[in-house]
Amino acid sequence: MSLTLQVCQDCGALQYPRRDVCGQCLSPNLKNENVSAQGTVLSWTQGHFSVLPAFKDKTPLTLVRVKLDGGAVVLALAKGPLATHARVLLAMTEGLLIAVAT
Amino acid sequence: MPQPYEGVALVCPVTVPYEKRSDKPAAWWIGRALKALIDAAGLEKTDIDGFAATSFTLSPDTSVGLIEHYGLTPRYLEWIPTGGASGVMAIKRAARAVQAGDADIVACIAGDTNNAESFQGILENFSRFSTQAVLPYGGLGPNGVFAMIMRQYMEAFGATRDDIGRLAVMQRANGATNPLALLTSQITLDDYMNARPIAEPVHLLDCVMPCAGADGLLVISIDRAKSLGLPWVQIDGAIERHNAYAGSEQILKTGHMMDAGSLWEQAGAAPSEMDFLQTYDDYPVISMMQMEALGFCPFGDAKTFVAQTDMTLTGMLPHNTSGGQLAMGQAGAAGGYLGLVEAMRQLLHQPLGPQIAGATKGCVMGYGMVNYDRGLCSSAAVLSRGGTP
Numbered sequence: 001m002s003l004t005l006q007v008c009q010d011c012g013a014l015q016y017p018r019r020d021v022c023g024q025c026l027s028p029n030l031k032n033e034n035v036s037a038q039g040t041v042l043s044w045t046q047g048h049f050s051v052l053p054a055f056k057d058k059t060p061l062t063l064v065r066v067k068l069d070g071g072a073v074v075l076a077l078a079k080g081p082l083a084t085h086a087r088v089l090l091a092m093t094e095g096l097l098i099a100v101a102t
Numbered sequence: 103m104p105q106p107y108e109g110v111a112l113v114c115p116v117t118v119p120y121e122k123r124s125d126k127p128a129a130w131w132i133g134r135a136l137k138a139l140i141d142a143a144g145l146e147k148t149d150i151d152g153f154a155a156t157s158f159t160l161s162p163d164t165s166v167g168l169i170e171h172y173g174l175t176p177r178y179l180e181w182i183p184t185g186g187a188s189g190v191m192a193i194k195r196a197a198r199a200v201q202a203g204d205a206d207i208v209a210c211i212a213g214d215t216n217n218a219e220s221f222q223g224i225l226e227n228f229s230r231f232s233t234q235a236v237l238p239y240g241g242l243g244p245n246g247v248f249a250m251i252m253r254q255y256m257e258a259f260g261a262t263r264d265d266i267g268r269l270a271v272m273q274r275a276n277g278a279t280n281p282l283a284l285l286t287s288q289i290t291l292d293d294y295m296n297a298r299p300i301a302e303p304v305h306l307l308d309c310v311m312p313c314a315g316a317d318g319l320l321v322i323s324i325d326r327a328k329s330l331g332l333p334w335v336q337i338d339g340a341i342e343r344h345n346a347y348a349g350s351e352q353i354l355k356t357g358h359m360m361d362a363g364s365l366w367e368q369a370g371a372a373p374s375e376m377d378f379l380q381t382y383d384d385y386p387v388i389s390m391m392q393m394e395a396l397g398f399c400p401f402g403d404a405k406t407f408v409a410q411t412d413m414t415l416t417g418m419l420p421h422n423t424s425g426g427q428l429a430m431g432q433a434g435a436a437g438g439y440l441g442l443v444e445a446m447r448q449l450l451h452q453p454l455g456p457q458i459a460g461a462t463k464g465c466v467m468g469y470g471m472v473n474y475d476r477g478l479c480s481s482a483a484v485l486s487r488g489g490t491p
Contacts (some may be wrong), residue, residue, distance in 0.1 A: 017235035017474060023349070042351055043257075045242070045249035047301040051225050052241030061240045063301075066251045066476060067351050075239050075247075075477060084257055096238060 002034035003090055003097075005072070016072035038102065039066040041086045044078065066090065066098050103368050104340075108198040109135050111327035111334035111488055113320050114142040115443035115450070117338035119282050120315035120431050124215045128159040131213035131433075135316035136172060139209050143320055143330055144247055147173065152205030152321075154196055156188040156212035158434045159220040159226075162404070178205035185435045186382045186470020187342065187479035188212055189317075189442035194340045196321035206326065213316025214434025221312055224434070231474040242301050244384070245309065247472050249301035251353050252387045256303060258354060258402065261390075263303060265405035267294035269308055269386040269421070270428060272413045277425015279415065279455030284313055284431040307428075308385045315433030317443045324488065334488035335449045338463070340370030342481040354402075356388075356469055357480030358395035365396065369484035373398045376484075377461040378448055380441030382469040383426040388477070390468045396482060415456045425452060441466045442483075449487040462487045 006015035008022040011031040021028050031069040044064040050056055062078035066088055076090055076097035116138040117132055132155060140147055153176045155165040165181040168174075173293040178199045182188045189212065196208035214220070224245050227233065236247065255261060271291055297306035325332040341364055346357030358365075366372055373396060381389040390404035398419070398455060399407035413421035424430060424444040427437050445466040447453050468481035 017231040043250035043254040045246055045253060045304070046166045046299070047240055047246050047249070048299050049301075050241040051222065051243055052237070055241050058240075061242075063240050063242060063246050063250070065254075073351050075236055075475065077239055080465040084253070091282075 003037040003092060004032050005035050006030045007033040008034065014068065014070045014072040016074050037090045038078045039068040039074070039090060041065070041082055041084050041088055041090055041099070042067050042073070043084055044082055064088070066099055103364065106368070107197045107337035107340065109324050110200055110337060111322050111324045112193060112337065112446055112485070113327050113332045113334050114139055114323060115319045116142055116317065117282055117443060118213065118316040119436065120284055120313045120433050122284060122311070122431065123217050124314035125217060126215060126314070128157045128213055128215045129163070129168060131215060131314060131316040132157065132168060133172055135213055136209055139318055139320055143332060145207065146188040146232065149207050150174055150209050151176050152178035152196060152199055154182055154192045154208060154210045155181045156184070156192065156435045156438060157214050158224050159214045161223070169204065176205070179206060182439065184471055184479045186384060186438045186477065187468035187481040188435055188438035189454060190340055190466060190468045190481035190483045191342055193321055193337060193442070194342065198336055200321055200323055206322065208321040209318060210321060211316060211318035212399040212436040212439040214314060214436055216312050216314040216434065229473040230326045232472070235474060243395050244472055245301040245304050247475055248385045249304040249353050250390070252303050252385065255354055255387050255391065259405065260407045263295060264291060266327030266387050266390065267291050267409050268390060269413070272382065273386070273422045273426050273428050275414050276420070276423050277429020280424045282430060282454055283425045283429040284311060285429045290440050304385065308387070310384055310427040310432035310437070313431030313433050315431070315436050317436045317439035319446060328491045331491045333450050333486050333490040335446045336488040337363045338371065338484040338486050340483040341365045342479070343385040344479050344480070346480065353476040354391060356391050356477065358392060358467065358482050362396045365482055365484065371484055372461060373465070376419065376463060376465045378423055378445070378458050378464040379421050380445050380464065380466040381422060382438070382441060382467055383422055383428055384432065384437065386428070388469060389422070392469060396465065396467065415458060420458050423458060424447060438468050438470060441468070445485050449485060
């Protein structure tokens with residue numbers, strides 16, 4: 001499984017959130033690449049209130065903070081319960097990163 | 103070490119009493135604070151030749167729009183869009199302007215309105231990274247990000263909700279003495295533990311209540327304070343740091359930790375000498391991280407420090423003595439001034455509620471701007487009681 005994220009073509013740094021220039025070396029030479037979709041949960045929360053109409057009837061929902069094996073830190077919605085240190089696989093579904101335990 | 107802030111006076115802390123909701127725009131709140139400053143100092147509006155403003159709900163305006171609105175013609179103008187870190191940043195900048203002669207009288211103000219529309223606007227347009235990579239993920243608002251910081255803190259240091267709740271209980275006890283607080287009831291640890299979950303482990307009594315309000319002060323020279331007959335507070339040391347530990351996954355050290363040594367060296371003081379501490383309290387766990395970052399206790403051990411230290415108004419280290427945002431409410435970016443004006447009031451011996459006995463020196467901290475997954479901006483100052491004319 002792979003994930004498509006921005007990678008700096010000059011220094012190789014993975015970018016997240018998306019940038020216009022590299023957050024490490026300031027190069028504008030960023031391209032979408034397939035990167036490892038694996039990561040480790042750093043922290044998580046179960047949220048009971050959403051300000052977005054699309055989520056109002058979908059609470060409680062689990063939000064996770066994940067360190068990708070490639071280096072970047074992403075926030076993702078969790079499918080199923082997850083705990084800190086869990087190994088997860090991320091997939092982009094309808095524009096959102098979704099984390100599933102591996 | 104930076105140049106000392108000698109010759110600079112902070113005077114006239116003002117608060118436009120907070121209201122839970124307001125149909126008045128931010129410019130009304132900031133304008134009321136400006137008038138209160140002019141009245142408190144006995145000045146004419148034309149005497150104000152420096153202006154620094156902070157707000158989250160002023161869009162599309164900034165301090166530029168405000169000076170035309172108020173008919174000011176300053177020769178020094180600042181816009182400090184850093185929320186929780188803004189108060190200390192404003193006095194740092196204004197102090198340098200006064201020392202250099204770029205301005206004589208700088209009005210520093212933060213203010214915001216609060217209504218359903220303004221609140222939604224802040225959430226939806228807070229930052230590009232947030233709009234893109236935080237908000238769409240369930241729309242939990244700041245609670246979601248802070249909940250993940252709180253859980254990481256609890257798991258890293260073995261802290262429990264009880265450990266964190268003790269701080270909230272002491273702070274709300276302080277708030278009960280503040281006539282301007284919106285939440286004046288005291289809470290028990292049971293109340294804290296039994297509060298409803300918002301974004302676990304954040305529960306209701308970890309959260310600040312959004313409201314409308316404004317806070318401000320004047321930065322002038324000590325000579326001017328004497329000629330105006332105004333008692334003053336002085337800056338013994340001040341720091342700020344932004345995007346500390348960039349690119350690191352760690353979020354438990356606030357930026358203050360990078361500059362703690364510099365702050366205490368410049369101030370010629372140690373944490374143990376502080377008569378009070380005002381932290382930026384948008385969740386009690388964030389206050390605990392700040393205590394650790396400036397060395398009030400070891401990193402990771404605020405739970406012991408909070409358990410063993412009476413932080414109420416008569417305690418060993420009075421903390422957030424106005425009740426902070428947990429009791430007063432969070433008037434948007436004015437939350438970044440709340441600790442500063444309270445510190446000034448205690449040092450001027452002009453408290454809103456009870457006076458901390460013999461307060462002559464204290465520390466105020468700022469923290470804020472969750473651009474993505476943590477607060478990017480940190481600031482802190484050591485202030486001391488100046489003189490009276």
